[in-house]
Amino acid sequence: METIHNIILNHNQLVMANLTTRLEDYSKWYNELVVKAGLAETSAVRGCMVIKPYGFSIWEKMRDELDKQFKATGHQNAYFPLFIPKSFFEKEAKHVEGFAKEAAVVTHYRLKAKPDGSGLMVDPEAKLEEELIVRPTSETIIWNTYKNWIQSYRDLPLLINQWANVVRWEMRTRLFLRTAEFLWQEGHTAHETKEDAIQEAELMLDIYKNFAENFLAIPVHTGVKSEGERFAGADETYAIEALMQDGKALQAGTSHFLGQNFAKAFDVKYLDRNGRQEYVWATSWGVSTRLMGALVMSHSDDKGLVLPPKLAPIHVVIVPIFRKPEQLEIIKEKVNPIIEGLQAKGLVVKFDEDSKQSPGWKFAEYELKGVPVRLAIGQRDIENNSVEVVRRDTLEKKIYSQDNIVEDIAKLLDDIQQNIFDKALKFREENTRKVETWDEFKDVIENKGGFVLAHWDGTKETEERIQEETRATIRVIPTDAPEEEGKCVFSGKPSMRRVLFAKSY
C-alpha cells in the first residue's frame, strides 16, 4: 500500500518539501507559497494571473466583508463599462499622465481568416474610429456618467462603489502584488462641499484601516502621501501602509480627495442650496487583490500560509488517526457532534478521512494551506476522552479534553486572530526606528529595513534625492503624529513633523 501511495503522491510530496525558506530568498518563498498553497499562478497571458479556487475563496471573504461595510455606510454598487474612450483620458491632464504609459488599447473589433488559411488576423476593416482603453481605473468614464446623474444638491451625496477588473500594463509583475490585470473595488463619490468630500475620503481610509487590522490582522500606518506619490488627479491621497516580514512597506489601500478636478474636466455642476451652479467635490478609493499579497507576506512562515481565522476558508481540519475501517467508524461517532457544534458556530470544518493519504502528509498539507486549527483524534484519544490540537500560528500542540472542545476551539480561534495581529504589531514596532542623522538613515534603510521615522523639509527635491540615494520613499505623512520641531534628516532644514520612510513594494 505505502509504495503505491508514494508513487501517486510523489508529485505533491515533492512540491511540499521544497518550499524555499524566507531567509534563503524571501521573494522566491513568496512566489512558491502563493502557487503551492493554491492561491494563484501565472497565466499564459503576460502579467495576468489565474486566481485559483483556494485563493479566490479568501478574496471572496475579503470582498464580502468590505462590501458589507460599504453598504452599512450608505454606499451602493453599480457597474460601469470596461472600456474608456481615449478622448476621456485626455480631459484630466495629470490623470492621463499617470496612466497613458500602461494602457491596454483596443483598436479593432473583428478577426478574420488569413488569406492563406493559416489562422486568424486582425481585420483591418474593423478598425475603431476612436481607440478604447481597458480601464486602469474608472474616474473618467464614471464622471462622464455622473454629469447626467447630478443636477442639484438633492442628488448629493452620490455614494457609489464598483467591484471590477482593471488593467495596467506593468512591465515587472508579481502574483497579487503587481499584475497587469487585477480585481479591486473602486468607490467614486460626489459631494456638495469640500469638507464633505474630505470627510468621506477619511471615513473610507478608516474602514480600510479597521478591515486591515481586524480581518487581515495587519497593523497599518495611516496618513497622506507626499505630492510626488499622490494618485494622478487627486488633491490629496490617504493611504494605509503595512510592513512585510522582509522589512519592506506595502501600500495596502488608498483613498483620494479629488477636489473638483474631475468635476471640472467633465463639467459636472449642481444647483446648490442657494440656487447657484457649482462644481461637485469628489473622492475615489480602492483596495485590490494586492491585499492577498499583503496577507501572505505579513503572517506566513516556512511551512506555508498562516491565515487569520476571519479570512480562512476552512477554520478547523480534523484528521482521524486509524488503521482499520472499524476504527474510523468509532472516531466518526465521536467526531460528528464536534463537527456539528463547530458548524453551529458558523465555522467551516473539514473532516479528512481519505485513507490514501497518511496523517503526516495531511498535517503538512493543511499547514501549507494555513488552516488555523488542526485536530487529530485516534484510538488512544477515544480511550482518554482527548483530542490533539495544533494551532497553525505557533504550531503549538496541546491535548484537550473532548468535554468542552467546541467552546475551547472557538476561543482558540479568537486567540489566534489576536495573536497573529499582535505578532505583526510587535514586528512592526521592532522595525520602526526614529533616526536623526543621514548616516543613521542610510544605515537603517540599507541594513535593517523597516519603517524609519525622520524629519523631512517638505520639499519634493529632498524627497527625490533621498529616493535616489537609498530607494526609500515617504510612505505616509502620518495624520496622527504629534508636532515636533526638528531638522530634515537630509537637508538639515527645519521640519515640524516626522514622516514615515521605507523601501516598498
Added chain:
Amino acid sequence: METIHNIILNHNQLVMANLTTRLEDYSKWYNELVVKAGLAETSAVRGCMVIKPYGFSIWEKMRDELDKQFKATGHQNAYFPLFIPKSFFEKEAKHVEGFAKEAAVVTHYRLKAKPDGSGLMVDPEAKLEEELIVRPTSETIIWNTYKNWIQSYRDLPLLINQWANVVRWEMRTRLFLRTAEFLWQEGHTAHETKEDAIQEAELMLDIYKNFAENFLAIPVHTGVKSEGERFAGADETYAIEALMQDGKALQAGTSHFLGQNFAKAFDVKYLDRNGRQEYVWATSWGVSTRLMGALVMSHSDDKGLVLPPKLAPIHVVIVPIFRKPEQLEIIKEKVNPIIEGLQAKGLVVKFDEDSKQSPGWKFAEYELKGVPVRLAIGQRDIENNSVEVVRRDTLEKKIYSQDNIVEDIAKLLDDIQQNIFDKALKFREENTRKVETWDEFKDVIENKGGFVLAHWDGTKETEERIQEETRATIRVIPTDAPEEEGKCVFSGKPSMRRVLFAKSY
C-alpha cells in the same frame, strides 16, 4: 408649497408620466422602463451599458442565489485572465468561427502624446507581438490552464465557476438583452467520463430552470438546441427558453456538453483508473445580465416594474399620509413596530417620510420601481387601527387591520411571488400552440406570436428554410416531450417528436 414642489419635481414627474405603453410600442416601453426605473442606461462607449445601483442590486440578488446553489453542488469560484491570446482561439475550429467576428482586439499597450501636443495617440512602438482578445467566453484560456491542473482521475471532476465580464462586439445592442460588454457566470467543468459530463450539463440546466421559475418567477421550457443553434464548440447545448409578453422567446441560460473538443484542442489528458491516458470530458454553462432583461419583459406593466419579492431590493414601502409634523410622529409610533416585525422576517422596508414629495408622487415612483407591497397609513388609519395595502402585481388595494399586519404582509409577499409566476405560466400556456399545417404555422408565427409546437423532419435544411420564411427558429427540442408520430410541418417528411418554434430575442 405645492408650487415649489411641482417645479423641483417637474423633471421626474414628466419622466414618470411618459412611459410608453406595451401596446403602443413594446420595444420602446422596455427601453424606457429600464432607464426610468433606474436599472441601466447606455454609456458613452458603443454598446456598453452602465448598470445603475437599483438594477445592480437586483443583479446582486440573482448572483448571490445562484452562487449559493453552485457551491451547494460542489462548485468553486476562480478567476481567469480577461485577455486571450489570438492563437488560443485558433485551436478549436468551430469555437473560433463563432467568436472571431465579434472580437475586441487589444493590439497595443501604451499611449503617448501626439507630436503636436494635441492629445494622445497609440504608441506604435508598443505593439503587442501577439494580439489579445478580450474574452467573449473563457473556454480556451481555461482549458489551457486545466492542462496543468489535471493529471489523473484523482483530479476529477474539476468543478469551477467564474463570475466575470465578457465582450462580444454586437452590432445591434439593447440594454441587458444584447450588449457589447455584459456580466455573467461561466462554469467550466472537467470529468472522467462522457456520462459524468452529460449529467453535469443536465444538473446545471436544472439549477437554471429552478432558479428561473422559483426566483425570477419565469416558467421556462428546457431542451436541447438543434445543431445550427448550438454553442460554438459544443456537442450538445441545453437551454432554458422563456416567453416574453410580446410573444417572442428569450434564451435565458445555456449549459453545454463539450465532449472532448476542448480537451483535444488543448491536449488535456488524464491517467484513468486503468492506468491509461485519456482525454477529459467537459461542460460549460452560463447565465448573464440578460436575465435582467427577461425579468423586466416577463412581468412588468405600463406603470413600471413588477418584481418578484425574492429578487426585489425593497419588499415593502410605507408611505405616511400627513400634513403636520405631529401627525407624522403619531404615524411613526404606530409604524415602527411594524417595520421591526417585517425586518425580523428578513424583509427590506423603506419608510418614506420625505415631506417634499406628495403621496401620489411616491405611489407612482414605487410602482415604477416595482416594490411588491405598498402600505399607506394616515390619520384615519390610526383611528381605525387599519392600513391601506396595495400589491404591485395586481395593483389591488385592500384595507388590513394593524393587528396581524406583519404576518399578513409576509403571506402576501409569498402570494405575490406565486401569482407572478402563475400569471406568466398562464400567458405562456395561452401562447403555446400545436400546429399541424404550414399555413397554420405561418399564421400563428406571424399574427399571434408565442411558442409553436410542430413536427420537424430533423434536417438543418428544413430548419433554415423555416427561418428564412418566417424568422422563427427552433428554440429547443424538448427533452421531456413524449414520442409522437407525425409529419414535418414544412417538408411533410416523417417526424417522431414536436419541437418548439418561436421568433426570439
